[in-house]
Amino acid sequence: MQIKNFKITKGLKELTEHRTVELPLACYETKIRHNSMGYIPLHWHEEVQFVWIFRGEAIFQIDEDKVALCEGDGLFINSGCLHMAEEKEQTDCVYICLNVSPRFLLPQELFKKYVVPYIQATNLPYVFIDANEAWGKYLIEAILKIKQLIEKKPDFFEIGITMQLTAIWKNLIFNALPPTYIHTEMLKSHRMKQMLSWIHLNYAEKVLLEDIAKAGELSRAECCRYFKRILKTSPLNYVKDYRIQRSLVLLQQEEFSITDVGYKVGFNSTSYFIENFRRSLKMTPLAYKKSLAEKLAKETEHTFRPN
Incomplete structure (x- = not known):
């Protein structure tokens, strides 16, 4: 099985080029x-x-x-x-x-x-x-x-x-329904993207609720309401989940230890990183790293197996 990393910018825009050679x-x-x-x-x-x-x-x-x-x-x-x-x-x-x-x-x-x-x-x-x-x-x-x-x-x-x-x-x-445009609805979407973009730029540093709210030009309470309504989670829980998401890419690289990865994505201790990783993926970072190595070995064996 090939593990794919979904590539997006810090502002959540997908990087995949959606076109053939001939057409967009x-x-x-x-x-x-x-x-x-x-x-x-x-x-x-x-x-x-x-x-x-x-x-x-x-x-x-x-x-x-x-x-x-x-x-x-x-x-x-x-x-x-x-x-x-x-x-x-x-x-x-x-x-x-x-x-x-x-x-x-x-x-x-x-x-x-x-x-x-x-x-x-x-x-x-x-x-x-x-x-x-x-x-x-x-x-x-x-x-x-x-x-x-x-x-x-x-x-x-x-x-x-x-x-x-x-x-x-x-x-x-x-x-479809007849199209309508409401400026306040578009503004909500823009503010949400701004806050998520800020998180994706700063997730490896110390992240405070007031900083996220400021990126969206909102109060802390309104910021929490945005995340709860749209993403069904809190701003700081989203930060933790995003850090775990980013750690998966680093764990695919042999040169980084579990401790290295945890600190690189913003966790201030290895144990806290492992605890959150296990809660999110139902396994430890080490088990994930080993499972990747095993999958790679199987793919390599299948690729070079003589007919």
Whole structure:
């Protein structure tokens, strides 16, 4: 099993380049448990995202809402929205993901009228795509056609992809809620991103609640309410969880001891690091490090095994 590190900036923007060589989009398969944390961590990207659950079940969080998806379900996640995903009850969830630059959805002449109001809408962070409804089934089939076109690259496949995207977007906006924009809602999202960005820049240092609140231009009480409402945790618990997340990357590097890793990610003692790591991943950092070595050895053995 390949352990993947989900790469994001300090401001939670995903670093993955969502494009093929030819076009500003990407369509790929994601297995949730293959991420180093065992889930897809909180992030955002400028591209709009379409998800189709190929196998298993998952819970997606988009901004403040959680959406449970079963095999066959689909989901649209809007541009700029914070989101994360976790597998539900060890169902070995695999999903197909289509990420598209908003500017590639429709021709330039139609972009302002039929794309901008929807990607800026504060009432449309996501849309559930029900495959049991005709429009949902059509949309999911179009996503899979795009994946096939990218993989097989038949003649004029780029034109085929643009035709499918136009149909996808038309079906989505025709069946979604009318777009509305509320400045205060956009401001909430901006403040949350600012606070998370500050944490991701300063997690290795001493972090105080008032510093996090200041980054979002909020009082300490309001800062706590933001985290509780959106992330269902406290600001300082989020800091601990993020430190554990960052430690997983360092633990993959042989040159760092457990103590080195703990101090590098901001824990002031090895025992406190181990205690929080065990609480989060149900194993010690040493056990995690050994499990990585064993997986690597098995992959190496499989790769070089003679036929």
